[in-house]
Amino acid sequence: MPDSAEKWEVQLRKGSLELAILAALWQGPLYGLEILRTLESGSEIVVVEGTVYPLLTRLRSLGLVESEWVESDSGHPRKYYRLTESGRQRAIAMAQIWSRFSASMAHLLEPLTAPGANLESKVSAVRRGKS
Amino acid sequence: MNLTVDSQKTVDHYLNALRKELRELLEDDVRDIVEEIHAHILDKAGADPSPEALAETLAALGPPEKLALRYRTEELLRRARRGRSVGRILRDSLRWVVLGLSGLIVFLISAAGYGIGGFLVWLGSMKALHPHRTSVDLQFSSTMWTASFQSGGPPRGHDPFGLWLAPIGILGGALILYLTFRFGSWGVRKFWNPRPRATLVPADE
Numbered sequence: 001m002p003d004s005a006e007k008w009e010v011q012l013r014k015g016s017l018e019l020a021i022l023a024a025l026w027q028g029p030l031y032g033l034e035i036l037r038t039l040e041s042g043s044e045i046v047v048v049e050g051t052v053y054p055l056l057t058r059l060r061s062l063g064l065v066e067s068e069w070v071e072s073d074s075g076h077p078r079k080y081y082r083l084t085e086s087g088r089q090r091a092i093a094m095a096q097i098w099s100r101f102s103a104s105m106a107h108l109l110e111p112l113t114a115p116g117a118n119l120e121s122k123v124s125a126v127r128r129g130k131s
Numbered sequence: 132m133n134l135t136v137d138s139q140k141t142v143d144h145y146l147n148a149l150r151k152e153l154r155e156l157l158e159d160d161v162r163d164i165v166e167e168i169h170a171h172i173l174d175k176a177g178a179d180p181s182p183e184a185l186a187e188t189l190a191a192l193g194p195p196e197k198l199a200l201r202y203r204t205e206e207l208l209r210r211a212r213r214g215r216s217v218g219r220i221l222r223d224s225l226r227w228v229v230l231g232l233s234g235l236i237v238f239l240i241s242a243a244g245y246g247i248g249g250f251l252v253w254l255g256s257m258k259a260l261h262p263h264r265t266s267v268d269l270q271f272s273s274t275m276w277t278a279s280f281q282s283g284g285p286p287r288g289h290d291p292f293g294l295w296l297a298p299i300g301i302l303g304g305a306l307i308l309y310l311t312f313r314f315g316s317w318g319v320r321k322f323w324n325p326r327p328r329a330t331l332v333p334a335d336e
Contacts, residue, residue, distance in 0.1 A: 031170075031174075032167065032170070032171050032174075033171055033174045033175055048191075048193070049171070049175075049191045049192050049193075050191070050192045050193035050197060050198045050201065051201065053164070053167060053168065053171070053198075053202075054198075054201035054202045054204070054205045055205075057164075057202060057205050057206075058205045058208070058209070061205070061209045069166075074173070074174065075173075076169075076170050076173050077166075077170065078170050078174070079163075079166075079167045079170065
């Protein structure tokens, strides 16, 4: 994959992380590692851990989530995050935007991704043409 | 969780480095962050972690300097949303200078704006308080024009503003200060991207 495409993919994933975290918290309160594992199990992506905690700090400062330290059986307290009402509204709004956008993109990309499109051979042909 | 002495030292070293890098933040916030990262390490590494598992856990978090930078960036954005003061805009812009050209431009324009605006307010005030000892001396020629400010004696050259210098200086300076304040606030919101650089990566990478 060309470098520019990889960069684009990183940017795309970066822009999705906020929605992914809000979606992970939709079912109920989770602590940091549970959020990470929910994201990993619920999709084909894993999250760079050092980026999630600062982002949770931002979501809290925006009033989208709230946090609480809870004693656990593991011997140390854990910080649980839960969606606020504002966070739930934001999550719904972002999910709707995402659905509309992805549907329109899927329609636009249909010629490229259809079963008979044979994308690999087309990419190879383009590369051969460049070289 | 039972950590060996060496493992405990490794965790303490990481957390101390993180705490040190976060020293600009409020003490309560630093304590909260360090405790949360500590809890994450304990959860992720599991009971009786091997040195390899512990090293892997810390590596996944990234170097403490980078992790702290992400927190500090989020904190600076939070301040930007909360409100701006002259000192805060200049201080944050100065830190921002190291992050990119846009930060340097915003810092220089803000510094110039506050300097010029503050000077005009002072000049107007001086004219109001000492009308016969404060003037702006303009000199024009075919190739250039110069302006000089004189305080402490009677006007020597052409003083086009007269007593109008007081309201012009005060109001004009205040307007420049206000516009600079708005520009600085806008610049931080517009150009400062606080989002962490690395976020999601495919599982197969």
